[in-house]
Amino acid sequence: DQQVKQNSPSLSVQEGRISILNCDYTNSMFDYFLWYKKYPAEGPTFLISISSIKDKNEDGRFTVFLNKSAKHLSLHIVPSQPGDSAVYFCAASGSDYKLSFGAGTTVTVRA
């Protein structure tokens, strides 16, 4: 049973524009959320996280927004760069510290 859902399998964006990736979750006990980026033949790389006590966290070009009432989070990448082309995974955990991952969104940044 998928507790973390990324409903868009792919996203194509022009270089310099904003990329917005979405993620929904069903488990109200989740209190820690993360985004990972993955290139082919490599492991996922941590990008940014947010705890449930916040609604926004920013790190350079990456911003994560959390809407607890809607059980929704999003990742904004501004501006998008060619090196951002990768698969992005949303993940969440509760007090048991077990990460549940979404299926991933493949981002392609066009020159």
Place this chain on the structure above:
Amino acid sequence: DAGVIQSPRHEVTEMGQEVTLRCKPISGHDYLFWYRQTMMRGLELLIYFNNNVPIDDSGMPEDRFSAKMPNASFSTLKIQPSEPRDSAVYFCASSGQFNQPQHFGDGTRLSIL
């Protein structure tokens, strides 16, 4: 800084053989996780350790799977006997304190013929 190191990177073996995957976590990290990635089920947690002790193995699919962590710098995931449906990419990850981001190795691509 060295990241999480997994070996081998690729493993091809015949059904029924024993398979051992290895992981060296980041030095100083107290938590170690084993994940499996497949097209059907995505990334799923198999088992995790805290201070070398298995905490939750509810994701281990069958008794054919076992994992050990004999010391803070080494863990193994063993499949015996292996089956074609075990073919997947297996990732190891480690993290420091509770609720710190997990850092992943580059995975072992396992193919069971």
